[in-house]
Amino acid sequence: MSSKFDSLKDLAEAKISHFPLEKRAVIVSCSGGVDSTVLFAVFCEFLKAKIIFSLSLFHFNYGLRGDESDGDETFCRDLALGAGVPFLGSRATAEQRATRQGEGVQAWARRLRRDALMQLTSGESDFAENIVALAHHADDAAETVIMRLLRGTSLATMRGMAEWDGRWWRPWLGVSKGDILAAAGERGLLYREDSSNEKLDYARNVVRHKILPELLKLWPSGRQKILDLSEDAHTVSQYALGKALAECGMRLESQGGTGLSAVCIREALVALPESMAIAVLAHMAQSTSAGGWRQLSRANLLKVLGAANNGSGEQPRFVLEMSQGIFLEVTPAVVRAFSG
Numbered sequence: 001m002s003s004k005f006d007s008l009k010d011l012a013e014a015k016i017s018h019f020p021l022e023k024r025a026v027i028v029s030c031s032g033g034v035d036s037t038v039l040f041a042v043f044c045e046f047l048k049a050k051i052i053f054s055l056s057l058f059h060f061n062y063g064l065r066g067d068e069s070d071g072d073e074t075f076c077r078d079l080a081l082g083a084g085v086p087f088l089g090s091r092a093t094a095e096q097r098a099t100r101q102g103e104g105v106q107a108w109a110r111r112l113r114r115d116a117l118m119q120l121t122s123g124e125s126d127f128a129e130n131i132v133a134l135a136h137h138a139d140d141a142a143e144t145v146i147m148r149l150l151r152g153t154s155l156a157t158m159r160g161m162a163e164w165d166g167r168w169w170r171p172w173l174g175v176s177k178g179d180i181l182a183a184a185g186e187r188g189l190l191y192r193e194d195s196s197n198e199k200l201d202y203a204r205n206v207v208r209h210k211i212l213p214e215l216l217k218l219w220p221s222g223r224q225k226i227l228d229l230s231e232d233a234h235t236v237s238q239y240a241l242g243k244a245l246a247e248c249g250m251r252l253e254s255q256g257g258t259g260l261s262a263v264c265i266r267e268a269l270v271a272l273p274e275s276m277a278i279a280v281l282a283h284m285a286q287s288t289s290a291g292g293w294r295q296l297s298r299a300n301l302l303k304v305l306g307a308a309n310n311g312s313g314e315q316p317r318f319v320l321e322m323s324q325g326i327f328l329e330v331t332p333a334v335v336r337a338f339s340g
Helices: 004-016 034-048 067-083 094-098 105-120 138-151 177-187 203-218 222-248 266-270 274-286 298-309
Strands: 025-029 054-061 087-091 131-133 251-254 260-265 318-323 326-330 334-339
Touching: 004 034, 004 177, 025 034, 025 105, 034 054, 034 067, 034 177, 054 067, 054 105, 067 087, 087 105, 138 177, 138 203, 138 222, 203 222, 222 260, 222 266, 222 274, 260 266, 260 274, 266 274, 266 298, 266 334, 274 298, 274 326, 274 334, 298 318, 298 326
Parallel strands: 025 054, 025 131, 054 087
Antiparallel strands: 251 260, 260 334, 318 326, 326 334
């Protein structure tokens, strides 16, 4: 009988074996927790078997838990050292911790980690062409869907997580947390426990420890049904969004070395149903160089749409900052998203 660890390894190997050899350079993003530690162990076996030709371990130290945070970094550094692979460490600066505004701690942490990984895998970096493997699993994905539904979302953004996102790869989105814990137990893998994951101060932890377990007691197959629904919603919304973008004449323009801006025809935008127009605005904002990872407020999108509806002459220009560094502008002729 196949072990849990072997099943997880086989799942990732079945996918990576189809990649061209030059695409099999991988950075594992590792917090030191059980999920990413097991993922790193799997990719270490791939490296030994020459299924991949390059492996590195990335860790981000947010510095929010003092010695515990430093202990996580040391643990991950030792994992990389023991495997004989490069350790790619990054740390939040005191200024970044002091200037966090308008973001929850977890959203802030995700943004810093993603920004660091994006810098690492772009430009002239030695790791520019690497795939980034992330250990998100089915429980993470289901939690995200539940949180987005309750906070307010659209069909286009309900899913939250995709297996592929650029060079970001989540091979275990169909795997439960229980299977990963079982795999760690089989191999006797050591890992770190993040004390903040148990605190109910964060919405995700409430969903993780209280809401989702109770729902799964009532409907044991509910996790997969949540994921199936989110995937169906994504497929339908992408089809509709493609048609709406074409109707609006949405196009990308260079900002002269500072990224991209997205432009659409104002009259065509306001002719769309409200929910579809909001999806177009969100897509435009996320198409800019700064917008790929940012959460956008539905209330702010509605403000921009309201300005577009009234933008035929009375108000010549309306600009709203949607998130840090992302702006939407309404003029009588066009609506534009750009990074500032």
